[in-house]
Amino acid sequence: MSRLGADGRQHSYDEYRLKRVETQAGSLRQEITDDQGKARLSFTPQEAGSYEFEITSRDARGNGINYTTYAYVSTGESGGAFADSDLTIITDKKSYKQGDRVKALVSCSRPGTYVLVTVEGRKIHRKKVIHVKSGSETFEFPLVREYFPNVFLQADAIKDMDLISATREIRLSRDEKRLQVSIKPDKERYYPGDKARYTVTAKDHAGRPVRAEVSLGVVDQAIYAIAKENTPDIHEYFWSYDNNYVDTTISFARDYSGGADKFPEDQIRKKFEDTACWAPTAVTDGNGRAVIEFQMPDNLTTWVGTVRVASRDTQVGSSANWVICTKDLLVRLETPRFMVQRDKIQIGGIVHNYTKKDQKVKVWLEARGVDMAGDGPFEAVLKPGEAKDYYWLVDAKSPGQAGFTLFCRGSDASDAMELPVPVLPFGVEELDSQCGSLSGDVDSAEMQLKLPDGVAKEASRLQVLLAPSLAATMLENLDYLIHYPYGCVEQTMSAMLPAVAVKRAILKAGIRDVKMEKEIPAVVERSLKRLYGMQHYEGGWGWWNDDASNPHMTAYVLMGMKEALDNGFPVSRDVMTRGLSVLKKNVRARIQPAAAMGGSYQEGEEWNTRAYVLYALYKAGSPDREKTLEAYGKLKSMNEYALALMAMTLDGLGEKEKAGAVMDMLDRQAVVDRGQQELCHWDGRTFTYSWMDNQVETTAYCLMAYVQVRPGDPRILKAISWLTRQRRGNYYTSTKDTAAVIFALTAYLEQTGEHTPDYRLTAGLNGKKLIDNHSVQSAALPPQVGDITIGHNGLQPGDNLLTLQRDGRGSLYYSAWLRYFIQPEKITPVEKGLKVKREYNIISHRKNRNGQTQEHLTPLSGQPVKRGEKLRVIVTIEPDADYRFVIVEDPLPAGFELDEREEDKNVSSYWAHREVRDEKVAMFVQGLSKKKPVSFSYDLHPEMYGTVSVLPALAYCMYDPQVRGHSGSEVITIEKK
Numbered sequence: 001m002s003r004l005g006a007d008g009r010q011h012s013y014d015e016y017r018l019k020r021v022e023t024q025a026g027s028l029r030q031e032i033t034d035d036q037g038k039a040r041l042s043f044t045p046q047e048a049g050s051y052e053f054e055i056t057s058r059d060a061r062g063n064g065i066n067y068t069t070y071a072y073v074s075t076g077e078s079g080g081a082f083a084d085s086d087l088t089i090i091t092d093k094k095s096y097k098q099g100d101r102v103k104a105l106v107s108c109s110r111p112g113t114y115v116l117v118t119v120e121g122r123k124i125h126r127k128k129v130i131h132v133k134s135g136s137e138t139f140e141f142p143l144v145r146e147y148f149p150n151v152f153l154q155a156d157a158i159k160d161m162d163l164i165s166a167t168r169e170i171r172l173s174r175d176e177k178r179l180q181v182s183i184k185p186d187k188e189r190y191y192p193g194d195k196a197r198y199t200v201t202a203k204d205h206a207g208r209p210v211r212a213e214v215s216l217g218v219v220d221q222a223i224y225a226i227a228k229e230n231t232p233d234i235h236e237y238f239w240s241y242d243n244n245y246v247d248t249t250i251s252f253a254r255d256y257s258g259g260a261d262k263f264p265e266d267q268i269r270k271k272f273e274d275t276a277c278w279a280p281t282a283v284t285d286g287n288g289r290a291v292i293e294f295q296m297p298d299n300l301t302t303w304v305g306t307v308r309v310a311s312r313d314t315q316v317g318s319s320a321n322w323v324i325c326t327k328d329l330l331v332r333l334e335t336p337r338f339m340v341q342r343d344k345i346q347i348g349g350i351v352h353n354y355t356k357k358d359q360k361v362k363v364w365l366e367a368r369g370v371d372m373a374g375d376g377p378f379e380a381v382l383k384p385g386e387a388k389d390y391y392w393l394v395d396a397k398s399p400g401q402a403g404f405t406l407f408c409r410g411s412d413a414s415d416a417m418e419l420p421v422p423v424l425p426f427g428v429e430e431l432d433s434q435c436g437s438l439s440g441d442v443d444s445a446e447m448q449l450k451l452p453d454g455v456a457k458e459a460s461r462l463q464v465l466l467a468p469s470l471a472a473t474m475l476e477n478l479d480y481l482i483h484y485p486y487g488c489v490e491q492t493m494s495a496m497l498p499a500v501a502v503k504r505a506i507l508k509a510g511i512r513d514v515k516m517e518k519e520i521p522a523v524v525e526r527s528l529k530r531l532y533g534m535q536h537y538e539g540g541w542g543w544w545n546d547d548a549s550n551p552h553m554t555a556y557v558l559m560g561m562k563e564a565l566d567n568g569f570p571v572s573r574d575v576m577t578r579g580l581s582v583l584k585k586n587v588r589a590r591i592q593p594a595a596a597m598g599g600s601y602q603e604g605e606e607w608n609t610r611a612y613v614l615y616a617l618y619k620a621g622s623p624d625r626e627k628t629l630e631a632y633g634k635l636k637s638m639n640e641y642a643l644a645l646m647a648m649t650l651d652g653l654g655e656k657e658k659a660g661a662v663m664d665m666l667d668r669q670a671v672v673d674r675g676q677q678e679l680c681h682w683d684g685r686t687f688t689y690s691w692m693d694n695q696v697e698t699t700a701y702c703l704m705a706y707v708q709v710r711p712g713d714p715r716i717l718k719a720i721s722w723l724t725r726q727r728r729g730n731y732y733t734s735t736k737d738t739a740a741v742i743f744a745l746t747a748y749l750e751q752t753g754e755h756t757p758d759y760r761l762t763a764g765l766n767g768k769k770l771i772d773n774h775s776v777q778s779a780a781l782p783p784q785v786g787d788i789t790i791g792h793n794g795l796q797p798g799d800n801l802l803t804l805q806r807d808g809r810g811s812l813y814y815s816a817w818l819r820y821f822i823q824p825e826k827i828t829p830v831e832k833g834l835k836v837k838r839e840y841n842i843i844s845h846r847k848n849r850n851g852q853t854q855e856h857l858t859p860l861s862g863q864p865v866k867r868g869e870k871l872r873v874i875v876t877i878e879p880d881a882d883y884r885f886v887i888v889e890d891p892l893p894a895g896f897e898l899d900e901r902e903e904d905k906n907v908s909s910y911w912a913h914r915e916v917r918d919e920k921v922a923m924f925v926q927g928l929s930k931k932k933p934v935s936f937s938y939d940l941h942p943e944m945y946g947t948v949s950v951l952p953a954l955a956y957c958m959y960d961p962q963v964r965g966h967s968g969s970e971v972i973t974i975e976k977k
Contacts, residue, residue, distance in 0.1 A: 033057075041055075052068060052069075053068065053069050054066065054067075054068050055067045055068070055069075086108065086109050086110070086157075086159055086164040087106070087107070087108050087109075087115070087155055087156075087157055087164045087165060087166040088106075088107045088108075088166050089104055089105070089106055089107075089153055089155055089166045089167070089168040090104065090105040090107070090168075091103070091104045091105075091153070091168055091170065092104070095171055095172075095173060096143055096170060096171070096172050096173070097143070097172060097173050098143055098144075098145060098147075098148060098172055098173075098176075099142070099143060100142070100143050101140055101141070101142050101143070102140065102141055102142075102143060102153070102170055103138065103139075103140050104138065104139045104140070104153055104168065105136050105137075105138055105139075106130060106132060106136060106137050106138070106139055106155050106166075107132070107135055107136040108132040108135070108136070108157060110159060111132065111133060111134050111135065112131075112132070112133060113131075113132050113157050113159070114129055114130070114131055114132075114157065115129070115130050115131075115132055115137070115155050115156065115157045116128075116129050116155070116156045116157070117129070117130055117139050117153070117154070117155050118153075118154045118156075118246070119141055119147070119151055119152070119153055119154075120151070120152050120154055120244060120246040121147065121150070121151045121152055121242055121244060121245065121246070122242065122245050123245075123246065124246055125146065125147065125151065126141055139153075143170070143172060147170070147172065148172050148239075149171065149172050149174050149177075149239050149240075149241055149242070150169055150170060150171045150172060150241045150242055151169075151170050151172075152167055152168070152169055152170065152244040152246075153167070153168045153169075153170055154166070154167050154244075154246070154248065155167075156248050158250065162250075163248070163249070163250045165248065167244070169241075169244075171241060174235070174239050175205040176204070176205055176315070177235065177238070177239045177314060177315050177316060178205055178235050178239075178315070178316070178317055179202050179203065179204060179205075179210060179212065179309050179311065179315050179316055179317025180202070180203040180204070180205070180207070180317060181200065181201070181202050181203075181307060181308075181309050181317040181318055181319040182200070182201045182319055183198060183199075183200050183216070183305055183307045183319045183320070183321040184198070184199045184200075184201075184321070185197065185198050185199075185305070185321060185323050186198075186199070187323070188323060188324070189323065189324050189325075189326065190296050190323060190324070190325045190326075191296075191325065191326070191327060192269050192296060192297070192298040192299070192300065192325060192327065193266075193271075193295060193296060193298065194295070194296045194325075195293060195294075195295055195296075196218075196276070196277075196293065196294055196295070196296050196323075197291060197292075197293050198216060198218070198277075198291070198292045198293075198294075198305060198321075199289060199290070199291050200214050200216060200282070200284065200289070200290045200291075200292065200307050200309070200319075201284075201288055201289050202214070202284050202288045202289075202290075202309045202311075202317065203288055204315055208288075209284070209286065209287045209288025209289070210284065210288050210309075210311050210315060211283065211284050211285070211286060211288070211311065211312075212283070212284050212288075212309045212310060212311040212312075212315070213281065213282070213283050213284075213309070213310055213311075214279070214282040214283065214284060214290045214292075214307060214308075214309050215278075215279065215280040215281070215282070215307065215308050215309075216277060216278075216279045216282065216292050216305060216306075216307045217275060217277065217278050217279075217305070217306050217307075218275065218276040218277040218278075218294070218303050218304070218305045218306075219274060219275050219276065219303065219304055219306075220273075220274055220275075220276075220299055220301045220302075220303060220304075221301060221302040221303065221304050221322070222301060223274055224304070229306075231306075233318065234308045234309075234310070234316045234317065234318045235316050235317060235318070237316075238310070238314055238316050239314075239316070267414065267415075267416060268405060268416040268417065268418050269298035269300075269415070269416065269417040269418070270298060270417065270418040270419075271297050271298045272297060272298055272299050272419075273297040273299065276294060276296055276297050276299075276303055277292065277294040277305075279292045279294075284309070296325050297325075298417070299325060300325055300326050300327060300330055300332075301324075301325060302322055302323070302324050302325075303322070303323050303324075303325060304320060304321075304322055305320065305321040305322070305323070306318070306319075306320045307319050307320070326354070327354070327413070327415050328353075328354050328355045328413050329351070329352070329353055329354065329355060329359055329361070329408065329410045329413035329414065329415055330351075330352050330354065330408075330415045331349060331350065331351050331352075331363075331406045331407075331408045331415045331416065331417055332349070332350040332352070332406075332417075333347070333348075333349055333404060333406040333417050333418075333419050334347065334348030334349065334350070334943075334944070335347055335348075335404055335419050335421050336421065336894040336895040336943075336944060337421075337894075337918040337919065338421060338422045338423070338424060338894055338918060338919045339370075339396040339402065339421055339422070339423045339424070339894045339948075340396065340423070340424045340425075340426055340891075340894055340948065340949045340950070340951060341396055341397070341398065341399045341423055341424065341425050341426040341427075341456060341949070342396065342397075342426050342949045343395075343396045343423075343894050343946065343947070343948045343949060344393060344394070344395050344396075344946045344947045344948075345393075345394060345396075345894060345895055345944050345945070345946035345947075345948065346391045346392065346393050346394075346944055346945040346946050347365065347367070347391065347392050347393075347394055347404055347944075348389060348390070348391050348944070349363065349365060349389070349390045349391075349392075349406040350387055350388070350389050350390075351363055351380075351382065351387060351388050351390070351408050352386075352387045353382035353383065353384060353385065353386050353387070353410070354384075354385070355384060355410075355412075355413060356384050357384060357411075358381055358382065358383055358384070358411075359381070359382045359410035359411050359412075359413065360379070360380075360381050360410065360411050361379065361380055361381070361382055361408050361409065361410045362377050362378070362379050362407075362408070362409045363376065363377060363378045363379075363380070363390055363406070363407065363408045364376045364377035364378070364406075364407050365390075365392045365404060365405070365406050365407070366404070366405045366407070367392070367394055367402065367403070367404050367405075368402060368403040368404075369396075369398070369400050369401055369402035369403060369423060370394040370395060370396050370397070370402045370423070371394065371395040371397055372392055372393070372394045372395075373392060373393045373394075375391075375392055375393075376390070376392065378390055382410075391945075393946070396423045398423065398456075398457075398458045399423050399424060399425035399426075399456050399458050399459040399821075400422075400423055400458050400459075401420055401421075401422055401423065402420070402421045402422070402423050403418060403419070403420050403421070404418065404419055404421065405417070405418040406418075424919065424951070425456040425458075425459035425821040425823075426456065426821070426823060426949055426951065426969070427455070427456050427459075427821030427822050427823040427824075427827070428821065428822045428824075428827060428830075428952075428966075429819065429820075429821055430819075430820055430821070430822055431728065431729075431817055431818070431819055432449050432450060432817065432818040432820075433727075433728045433729055433815070433816065433817035433818070434447040434449065434815075434816055434817075435724065435725055435726070435727040435728075435813075435814060435815035435816070436724065436725050436813075436814060437721065437724050437725075437811055437812060437813045437814065438804065438806045438811065438812040438814070439810075439811040439812070443805065443806045443807065444803070444804060444805045444806070445803070445804045445814065446801060446802070446803050446804075447801070447802040447803075447816055448799050448800070448801060449462065449799070449800045449801075449802060449816065449818040450798060450799050450800070450818075451795055451796070451797055451798065451800060451818060451820055452820070452822065453797060454822060454823055454824075455820040455821055455822055455823060456820070456821040456823050457792050458792055459792070459819075459820065459821050460791075460792045460795055460818070460819065460820040460821075461789060461790070461791055461792070461818075461819050461820075462765075462789070462790040462794070462795060462800065462802075462816065462817070462818045462819075463729060463787075463788070463789050463790075463816070463817055463819070464763070464770070464787075464788040464789075464790075464802065464814070464815075464816045465729065465730060465786065465787055465814065465815045465816070466761070466763070466771075466781055466785065466786050466787075466788075466804075466812060466813070466814050467780070467781065467786060467812070467813045467814075468757040468776050468778070468779060468780070468781060468810055468811065468812055468813075469509055469511075469754050469757070469779035469780065469811070469813075470505075470720070470724075470745050470748075470749060470754060470813065471502075471505045471506050471508075471509035471511055471745075471749060471754065471779055471780075472509075472511065472779055472780045472781070472786070472813075473724070473727075473745075473813050473815075474498070474501075474502050474505055474506075474742045474745060474746070475502060475506065475511070475513060475516060475780070476730040476787075476815075477498070477727075477730055477731060477732075477738050477741065477742055478495075478498050478499060478502045478516070478742065479730060480729075480730045480731040480735075480738065481494055481495045481498055481499075481731075481735055481738060481739060481742075482495050482499070482519065482523055484735055486887075486915070486922070487530065488543050488544050488913065488924065489531065489534055489541045489542065489543055489544065489553050489556075489557060490543065490553060490556065490735065490736055490958075491735045492527050492530050492531055492534070493527065493531065493556050493557050493560045493739075494735040494736055494738070494739035495523055495527055495735075495739075496523060496524050496527035496528070496531075496560055496564065497559070497560040497563055497564075497739055497743060498738075498739045498742035498743060499520045499523045499524055499527075500520075500524060500560075500563050500564050500567050500569070501563070501742055501743050501746035502516070502520065502742060502746065503517075503520050503567070504567065504746060504750065505745070505746045505749050505750070508749065508750065508753065509749070509753075509754060509779040509780075510778070510779060511778075511779050511780045512780075513780070521569075524564055524569050525569075528561070528564065528569070528571060528572075531557055531561070531575075532572060532575055533545070535575060535578065535579070536549050538578075538582060539554075539578030539579050539581050539582040540553075540554040540579065540582040541553040541554045541557050541579070542912065542926070543885060543912050543913070543924065543926055544912045544913035544924060545913070546912065546913070547912035547913070547926055548926070549582065550926070551583070551586050551609055551612070551613050552609065552612055554579055554582055554583055554586075554616075555583060555612050555613050555615070555616030555617075556616070557579060558576060558579045558580060558583065558616050558619075558620045559615075559616050559619045559620065561575070561576055561579075561620075562576070562619055562620045562621060563619075576620070580617070580620060580622050583613055583616060583617055583620075583622075584617070584622070584624070586613055587610065587613050587614060587617065587624050587627050588624075588627070591606050591607065591610060607631060607634045607637040607638050607642065608637075608638055608639055608641065608642040610627075610631050610634075611631055611638055611642035611643075611645045611646050611649075612642065612645055614627060614628050614631060614645070614646070614649050615645035615646075615648060615649045618648070618649045618652050618653070623649065623652065623653055625653055628646075628649055628650065628653060628655075629655075629658075631646065632646065632650065632655075632658055632662075635662060635665065639683075639684050639693075639698070640666060640669050640682040640683065640684045640698050640702060641682075641684040641693075641694075641697065641698040641701055641702075643662050643665055643666055643669075643705075644666065644682075644698070644701040644702045644704065644705035645701060645705075646662050647659045647662040647663050647666070647705045647708075647709050648704065648705050648708050648709065650662065651708055651709045659709050660709070663705065663706070663709050663710055666682065666702055666705065666706075667715075669682060669683075670682060670702075670715060671683060672718075673722070678718055678721075679718050679719075679721050679722040679725070680715050680718040680719055680722060681695060681698075681699040681719060681722045681723075682695070682698045682699050682702045683695055683698065684697070684698025684699075693960070694733070694734075694736075694737050694959060694960065695726075696723065696726050696732045696733060696737040696740070696741065697736060697737035697740045697741075699719055699722060699723060700723065700737065700740035700741045700743070700744040701740060701744065702719065703716060703719045703720065703723070703744040703745075703747075703748065704743070704744045704747050706719070707744075707747045707748050707751055708747070711751055716748065720745070720748065723741055723744075723745075724813050727815045728815075728817060729815055729816075729817040730815070733959070733960070733961055733962075734958060734959045734960070734961065735958075736959050737959070754779065754811075755809075755810060755811075756777065756778070756779070756810070757776050757777065757778070757779070757808070757809070757810025757811065757812075758776070758777050758808050758809055758810055759776050759806050759807055759808025759809060759810050759812075760773050760774065760775055760776065760806075760807045760808055761773075761774045761775075761776050761785075761804075761805070761806060761812065762774070762803075762804075762805040762807075763788075763802070763803065763804050763805070764802070764803045765790060765794065765800060765801070765802050765803075766796060766800055766801055767801075770788055770790075771785055771788075776808075776810065776812075795818075800818070802816055826968065826969055827951070827952050827966075827968055827969035828968050829952070829965070829966065829967050829968045830964075830965055830966050831880075831965045832962065832963060832964050832965055833879065833880050833881065833883065833957075833962075833963035833964065833965065834877055834878070834879055834880075834883070834886070834928075834955045834956070834963060834964055834965035835877070835878040835879075835880070835933075835965055836875065836876070836877055836888070836952070836953050836954070836955050836965045836966055836967045837875070837876045837877075837878075837967055838873065838874070838875050838876075838890065838952075838953045838967040838968075838970070839859065839873070839874045839875075839876075840859070840860035840871050840872075840873055840970065840972070841857035841858060841859055841860060841871065841872045841873075841874065842857070842858045842859075842860060842865065842869055842870075842871060842872075843855060843856075843857060843869070843870040843871065843872050843939065844856045844857075844858065857872055860972070864973040864974065864975045865942055865972060865973065865974050865975070866974070866975055866976070866977050867942050867943070867944075867945065867974060867975070867976055867977060868941070868977050869941065869942075870899060870939055870940070870941045871896075871939065871940050871941065872937055872938075872939055873890065873937060873938055873939070873940065874935055874936075874937045875888060875890050875923075875935060875936055875937070875953050875967075876933050876934070876935040877928065877933065877934055877935070877955050877965075878931065878932075878933040878934075879928040879929070879930060879931070879932075880930065880931070881930050882927070882928065882929055882930050883927065883928045883957050883963060884926060884927045884928075884957070885924075885926060885927075885957060885958040885959055886924070886925050886927075886928055886955060886956070886957055886958065887922060887923070887924050887955070887956060887957075887958050888922065888923045888924075888925075888936070888953065888954070888955045889920050889921075889922050889953070889954045889955075890920060890921045890922075890923075890953040890954075891919060891920045891950060891951040891952070891953070892918075892919055892920055892921065892940065892950075893940075893942075893948045893949075893950045893970075893972050894944075894948045895942055895943055895944035895946065895948060895974065896940045896941065896942050896943065896948075897940060897941060897943055898916060898921075898938060898939065898940050899939040899940060899941055901938075901939060904938065910925065910934065911923050911924065911925050911936060912924045912925055912926050914936075921938055923936050924958075942972075942974040944974065945974050945975065945976060946973075946974055947971065947972070947973045947974075948971070948972050948974070949969060949970070949971055950969060950970040950971070950972060951969060952966040952967045952968055952969050953966060953967040954966040954967075
């Protein structure tokens, strides 16, 4: 053992004297360790200072073992300890409990130094300046509840005009916050449909029962093959050791420092779920127990039960359990996820005998919605543990819903399972839509909707939406936005922002829609959480998570968040502040025609964007007057969309005269249509397709401008009439313009309200009554009147005449659309701004001259694919101009599954987002440049035999669907090896 002394003068480490301290005290010697390998030695230091302990021993074979450790000894007064760096902190323990006192030794290499000692974490809890007269000084403080689970002891001093620091983390034991949780099912093995009883027990660290809230989830273990459990440990989540948020700096200048048998219906397995149970709000009783009961789904699988528990004082814990749900004799049905009309596929069935004796089985398949060859029923004898495959060829001649039920009856056991399979129509979807309104002197309307020859009859459908108020039409539009199949930033906001607006509108109109009243708050909450997660690191938003931030997207999100906040929804202030910071920097940047994603801005597009950002800042409560007035001087460079935004921003800033001047420009640019009713709209066209190039959306924002700045202008009603005629069923052309119309109509209704209707409504199709003299005296119609769907049996080839008649006062807004699929023998490519090419290649591997294995692609060219082979699909898109916000959807062949490649795990920097659905792969790109083709690829393999039709790959502009194109269809045959 040795002591490193300090003599009060500045020395380097090598200058210190090593003074050997020896003693013959018997307590320092022990011949052997105890049965646990431990030995206890004692030593009483005679002087303060820094001690080095060297332990030497030998094992039974005579091998030498050495270990060295250090300790600091303090008298409670200054001096004695050696600091091996400029400033050090040594604590008396490695871990502590709440209520303990921390004794720390602060050592400094320069005697006479004043040291600021702080206890800190999320704030400075304690502070004291100590004078280290010699080598060290002690500092003590108690560990109070506020410090849990950890706190930091910080020492700071000035040396040669520089800051020297030392930090010591003090960790408190977290055992008192850890619950011992157990989960125990009443069985180790279940049968489908069994009633399961799970008992959850919670005890504290001392084994005492705890009253706590329990959440239990029981999910199919197969889920974890797709995605691993990513929920953090609950104890670490609530009580993880925290960071030190206090930063210490100095103020010195920088220069100073650095058909068969009948089978009971209830025995057919058809309820297949990913989650067997979700009980998020159970509570344990006084014995720390909670019992959750539920019925097992029909999956034959391993179920993983995960429970997380939290008490009122945030004691937390978790546990997991695995149980099997199975049968002794079972069947498995192998179907594709979907089929396409004209597909001929072999449906597979497997029978497993897990009983302990031979089973004489009878196996048969029932099919609905498809034609099936007459094979079966099959009979066989299965030995214990044996399995046997069976196949049936089915032909999907008609679109719709197919269903397959596989039966097996054994000697003393049986099983059956049923799966639905959608059959998609083969063809090109077409939409014939008409809309308008009955009001004033117009009491009737006739619409001719033509169903051409050569269509997929079963997939044809006519839908008619009727609404006696604008508020009711917005509910129809909102339903489309909420259930839109994709969820980019814009689509998420285009569901949330109208939801907030519609909530206000329907309340004012007196409309009770119980479903929407429950759904709207959930939509807002879900949208906000999604938008928080999609915010980029610098504070902005792009189209998706991983692409570049976009000023339009960022502005749109902030407008929506402010609207939600103003309507009583909780919104993260930090998220909004970060987003506003990005917009403020954007609006302060120098305007220049910079390169944009997908091409270059045309002249003036930059000022359209500037107007959009300025409006967003105004709506978010952070207007920029200087830049708004600067943009006012560039009005001639803006389209009508931007002018409407400028008018509202200037009006909001009190610049009434300038706002009026902008409105005068909109007056002159209004497009007036003098037909049966006088209508008006604004084009908003720009040199090339952009965010602000859309007649419907432009007119919606112009309508908002008139409502705000010139509320009595006759163009308001004309614009509303024009907008109601642009609907395509329950939407306009995209999510973005549909949301804009809802917001504009809400602004109008909040200012004016609507008259209560009082009329009788009659509707007919091809001479048959759909609605007979229905009395309308409220702002909404019952669903059976306001939303009518006519299937293919109610339609006739050729013209279908839809008639509407209103008798009384009030308005009727109507929209009808006939959806059908044209069915040629083969679908040929179509180019309307976008050229799409799709290639299928068989992947093989060959060795080159150097003996290295290389991948080789052979075009499919109509030859069969063998089961076990892999295909590489390459889709190429070539635009005829610059386009933005483009989506590509490539349908998958039925019975094929994707092979995930390493490059598929991360979307390339060019593509903004990738989604894989059951029936397609969807790719998103922010911009395409004229005549510059881009492509993507993926691999797949067949899992079934047969011949399948593959629908064309489709590309279109998300916000201008008329710009589109698709490839041709394909036919692929899959054979056995």
